[in-house]
Amino acid sequence: MREMAFSMFCGVVLRQRSLRASELALNAVKWHALLPKHLKRAERETLRRQRAASQGDMSRLGESHHQRDVLHCQKLPVCAIFGSVATSLLKTRLSNGLMVLLKEINTAPIISHWIWYRVGSRNEAPGLTGISHWVEHMQFKGTPRYPTMVLDKAISREGGLWNAFTYLDWTTYFETLPADKIDLALQLEADRMVNSLFDPDEVASERTVIISERQGSENEPLFLLGEELQSAAFRVHSYHHEVIGDLSDLQTIQREDLYRHYRSYYTPNNAVLAIAGDFKIEAMLAHVQEYFESIPAGDEAKQSVRPEPPQSGERRVTVEGPGETTYIQVAHRTPPAAHPDFFALTVLDSLLSGASNLNMFGGGISNKTSRLYRALVEGDLAVSIYGGLQATIDPFLHTITVIVRPERNPEQVLSALFDQIQRLQDSVPPADELRRAVKQARALFAYGSESITNQAFWMGFSEMFANYDWFTGYLDNLAAVKPEEVQRVAQTYLRRINRVVGVYLPSGNGDISR
Amino acid sequence: MSLRRSFSAANAFFTPPGPESAYSVPNPKDIFREQLPNGIVVLSRANYNSPSVALSGYLTVGGLFDPDEKLGLASFTSAALMRGTRSRDFQGIYDALESVGASLGFDSGTHTLNYGGKALVEDLSLLLDLLAEALRYPTFPLDQVERLRSQLLTGLAIRAQNTGEMAALTFDQIAYSNHPYSRPEDGYPETIQAIDRVGLVDFQRTMYGPAGMVIAVVGALESEQVMGLVAGTLGDWSNPDQPKPPDLPPLTLLEELAMRKTIIPGKSQADIVLGAPGPSRLAPEYMAAALGNNILGQFGMMGRIGDVVRERAGLAYYASSSLGGGIGPGPWRVVAGVDPVNVEKTIDLIRQEIARFVNEPVEDEELADSQANFIGRLPLTLESNAGVANGLLNIERYNLGLDYYLRYPDLVRSVTVEQVLETARRYLHPERLAVGIAGP
Numbered sequence A: 001m002r003e004m005a006f007s008m009f010c011g012v013v014l015r016q017r018s019l020r021a022s023e024l025a026l027n028a029v030k031w032h033a034l035l036p037k038h039l040k041r042a043e044r045e046t047l048r049r050q051r052a053a054s055q056g057d058m059s060r061l062g063e064s065h066h067q068r069d070v071l072h073c074q075k076l077p078v079c080a081i082f083g084s085v086a087t088s089l090l091k092t093r094l095s096n097g098l099m100v101l102l103k104e105i106n107t108a109p110i111i112s113h114w115i116w117y118r119v120g121s122r123n124e125a126p127g128l129t130g131i132s133h134w135v136e137h138m139q140f141k142g143t144p145r146y147p148t149m150v151l152d153k154a155i156s157r158e159g160g161l162w163n164a165f166t167y168l169d170w171t172t173y174f175e176t177l178p179a180d181k182i183d184l185a186l187q188l189e190a191d192r193m194v195n196s197l198f199d200p201d202e203v204a205s206e207r208t209v210i211i212s213e214r215q216g217s218e219n220e221p222l223f224l225l226g227e228e229l230q231s232a233a234f235r236v237h238s239y240h241h242e243v244i245g246d247l248s249d250l251q252t253i254q255r256e257d258l259y260r261h262y263r264s265y266y267t268p269n270n271a272v273l274a275i276a277g278d279f280k281i282e283a284m285l286a287h288v289q290e291y292f293e294s295i296p297a298g299d300e301a302k303q304s305v306r307p308e309p310p311q312s313g314e315r316r317v318t319v320e321g322p323g324e325t326t327y328i329q330v331a332h333r334t335p336p337a338a339h340p341d342f343f344a345l346t347v348l349d350s351l352l353s354g355a356s357n358l359n360m361f362g363g364g365i366s367n368k369t370s371r372l373y374r375a376l377v378e379g380d381l382a383v384s385i386y387g388g389l390q391a392t393i394d395p396f397l398h399t400i401t402v403i404v405r406p407e408r409n410p411e412q413v414l415s416a417l418f419d420q421i422q423r424l425q426d427s428v429p430p431a432d433e434l435r436r437a438v439k440q441a442r443a444l445f446a447y448g449s450e451s452i453t454n455q456a457f458w459m460g461f462s463e464m465f466a467n468y469d470w471f472t473g474y475l476d477n478l479a480a481v482k483p484e485e486v487q488r489v490a491q492t493y494l495r496r497i498n499r500v501v502g503v504y505l506p507s508g509n510g511d512i513s514r
Numbered sequence B: 001m002s003l004r005r006s007f008s009a010a011n012a013f014f015t016p017p018g019p020e021s022a023y024s025v026p027n028p029k030d031i032f033r034e035q036l037p038n039g040i041v042v043l044s045r046a047n048y049n050s051p052s053v054a055l056s057g058y059l060t061v062g063g064l065f066d067p068d069e070k071l072g073l074a075s076f077t078s079a080a081l082m083r084g085t086r087s088r089d090f091q092g093i094y095d096a097l098e099s100v101g102a103s104l105g106f107d108s109g110t111h112t113l114n115y116g117g118k119a120l121v122e123d124l125s126l127l128l129d130l131l132a133e134a135l136r137y138p139t140f141p142l143d144q145v146e147r148l149r150s151q152l153l154t155g156l157a158i159r160a161q162n163t164g165e166m167a168a169l170t171f172d173q174i175a176y177s178n179h180p181y182s183r184p185e186d187g188y189p190e191t192i193q194a195i196d197r198v199g200l201v202d203f204q205r206t207m208y209g210p211a212g213m214v215i216a217v218v219g220a221l222e223s224e225q226v227m228g229l230v231a232g233t234l235g236d237w238s239n240p241d242q243p244k245p246p247d248l249p250p251l252t253l254l255e256e257l258a259m260r261k262t263i264i265p266g267k268s269q270a271d272i273v274l275g276a277p278g279p280s281r282l283a284p285e286y287m288a289a290a291l292g293n294n295i296l297g298q299f300g301m302m303g304r305i306g307d308v309v310r311e312r313a314g315l316a317y318y319a320s321s322s323l324g325g326g327i328g329p330g331p332w333r334v335v336a337g338v339d340p341v342n343v344e345k346t347i348d349l350i351r352q353e354i355a356r357f358v359n360e361p362v363e364d365e366e367l368a369d370s371q372a373n374f375i376g377r378l379p380l381t382l383e384s385n386a387g388v389a390n391g392l393l394n395i396e397r398y399n400l401g402l403d404y405y406l407r408y409p410d411l412v413r414s415v416t417v418e419q420v421l422e423t424a425r426r427y428l429h430p431e432r433l434a435v436g437i438a439g440p
Helices: A037-044 A131-138 A150-157 A181-192 A200-219 A219-232 A246-253 A256-267 A281-292 A341-353 A372-375 A411-428 A430-449 A453-467 A468-472 A474-479 A485-491 B001-012 B073-083 B090-099 B121-136 B142-161 B163-175 B189-193 B198-206 B225-235 B284-296 B299-312 B339-359 B364-376 B385-397 B404-413 B419-428
Strands: A074-076 A079-084 A085-093 A100-102 A109-115 A162-165 A171-178 A270-275 A314-322 A327-334 A382-389 A396-404 A499-506 B031-037 B041-046 B051-058 B103-106 B113-121 B215-221 B258-263 B269-278 B316-323 B331-338 B434-439
Touching: A079 A200, A079 B331, A085 A281, A100 A281, A109 A181, A109 A453, A109 B041, A131 A162, A131 A200, A150 A162, A150 A181, A150 B299, A150 B364, A171 A453, A171 B121, A200 A219, A200 A246, A200 A256, A200 B299, A200 B331, A219 A327, A219 A396, A246 A485, A256 B385, A270 A281, A270 A453, A327 A411, A327 A485, A327 B299, A341 A372, A341 A382, A341 A396, A341 A411, A341 A474, A341 A485, A372 A396, A372 A411, A382 B142, A382 B163, A396 B189, A396 B316, A411 B001, A411 B113, A411 B189, A430 A453, A430 A474, A430 B051, A430 B090, A430 B113, A453 B364, A468 A474, A474 A499, A499 B385, B001 B041, B001 B073, B031 B225, B041 B225, B041 B385, B041 B434, B051 B121, B051 B385, B073 B103, B073 B121, B073 B142, B073 B198, B090 B121, B090 B215, B103 B121, B113 B121, B113 B385, B121 B215, B121 B225, B142 B189, B142 B198, B163 B258, B163 B269, B163 B434, B198 B434, B215 B225, B215 B385, B269 B339, B284 B299, B284 B316, B284 B339, B284 B364, B284 B404, B284 B419, B299 B316, B299 B331, B299 B364, B316 B339, B339 B419, B339 B434, B364 B404, B364 B419, B385 B404
Parallel strands: A100 A270, A314 A499, B041 B215, B258 B434
Antiparallel strands: A074 A085, A085 A100, A109 A171, A109 A270, A162 A171, A327 A396, A327 A499, A382 A396, B031 B041, B051 B113, B051 B215, B103 B113, B269 B331, B269 B434, B316 B331
């Protein structure tokens, strides 16, 4: 029942029991849908063997500036989504700088509340890697008013769904609750924005928990490979390290480091509050103001990072480890989500490795007609492939992951993979392929719209790297991509000089017999 | 307690902003249920809030039918259904699906072959056509069978490296000795190698059929339309020789603690799976067990187990319990991932917690919390089309009644602390647990 994830190599670190691994990914989902089950399992680190769905019941299933003096309410037009369901949206900013997005969705008595902070592993220096994720853990360790677990349990008591995620660019906390209980989430998040204790004993206890979390990830070949690949791709930029952090830093970070990080970045003017669900906007805004507006603005949080210089040649990394399976990852530096080429690259990714799934909550689709699946899997070189772009503030990576067939060697696979890239660079793709990519995106949007939690997620997430208009315009922007643009971005970004190749070579000690 | 009172007082200060919706759980007035003459049960519920549709269901064929020497046959067969049919080849099937952003997949369990799909509503007929083709007319092309075999074997090689998977597999072998639940549905490398194309063809032809098949469709269309589409694609399916599922043999319960470790060199973390066979979903005490399990290892941050192993001892990132339920005696177990040096310490802590669970009644407040959790999460569970479809399947599979979700809050509230204790004592014995470990 492990459920979610962004791709492992990008290292979103999720907190709760069932959410560390990799399924409802932004773009890792597509390959999961219909694979043999152990290939899925390899990604999701789950230890729950499902004895079929025949069992169980009720299972659980940017703005880059931060104006402190903006008080205007920017009421956006009411938009009909489909059928009889109308939604309305308010985007505004409180006097302390907190950006607030509210969206009415009256389909079920549910409200989803997300608070986003502009802080992640991007904001970490060597010696303090992993500190954003550790702070996220400490946010569950209590305040003077609500000691550890009190509000967690209060949310669970109401049947709420809640969790927290730390990523490259951001950290977020969400609660989805029955509509008449949503004040619990407002109380919790307003309180821990400023009052978390960071008790030294709790810091010590959480150190071993986080090291255990890292050890769990180290059990996975794709984590080991992804960590090396990312560090090879970024020599200067702080995207260099995994979100979980380096072990040496996890062993030495102190309570005062954590508290300083918390106080620096957990301010209303460095946050976005996104709430969607069954409420009236005016009433909800009043509640938000009641809880959050008295929190004073903080100093402007440090967001500058050292830009990564242009890459000047292909880089290769090799990781050797236990097992009998060879994995390959091929990454190319790609522009940030707000860049105009991002949409053409999204279409390119769809052609190459299958439809990108934008939903954190909602299913994906298979990728068996993608060019790489046909060339590598149907060509008997690999047992699975998947790929994806990440929506980030700074240039990050488009990554393709391949699980290699046992009798094949990595160079055979890489040669066929590069042929497909070359094909995209050499010829304009047929318009039919682009139309199909857009239809797939529309379907995935429809699936995502079934979940209020997913809709609230998108409101805040899109503000982390662009703004909500990026999301609402996404389908139109994809539909506007011309075949020639796909060829151009293939020529521009998928060049050898811009490439990092990683190979996991198994040492062959896996015992797969009884 | 005092903290909770102060919290409640603070909460009472505000008037909750919602809800505004006119919402109801699935109930006899909006669930459509009809049985086709060939035995297929069709369930449906309309939802016009999204232009999509979810389809899911099951056939009563699974790993229970596998001979030991061909373990994984049911799973292999189900994985091969979409590799080619009488009217479409592999690429034709997926071209039809992926061109419209739809999905369809099969997954074989111990008792049932489960399937599920999604599409925009205008593509439901395509989804049903493909479902019917895959179930009735698969061709099992030889090249695709061999490609799939390679994927399955790679999957098993990856399983052998996964500490969580291997700890669970080891646990099953101990807890379900001489019982079909001891066997992994996906088999072993040598049993997958022993299955040939003819075996797949025979298995599909003899074991698949409409008797016991259930299909649930939820989305933006009326039930009459659903019924017409299902009848048009599956209504004339028959298999007079379709066998009935075999009965499960009795369990051989452990008489003492049994521990086994699977060594996987080079790993950083060890996984522990510990527990015993639990109640069937059909057992009268199932709800008491489910609420008890929630207290033991789910509620809040993984219940009592999470509190002891993670929050207080800092030993693990995850430590929780789960209840399998299902048609047979699925496992009631605790899982944890820990530093290899802390395995013994963690097992001791978990066993102490289980001992407390079976020796002392849970607190009234703990039970009330979990009851509120079960009732409160119902709208979330049923939020998506797929969630509702799963709910309809549960109603059918376990004969819960179309008014189950109306009665659900009362069913949950009726469980007492005494029933939780009695159920815990029936299934969990700290001195007779199965413990599977996998790690370096």
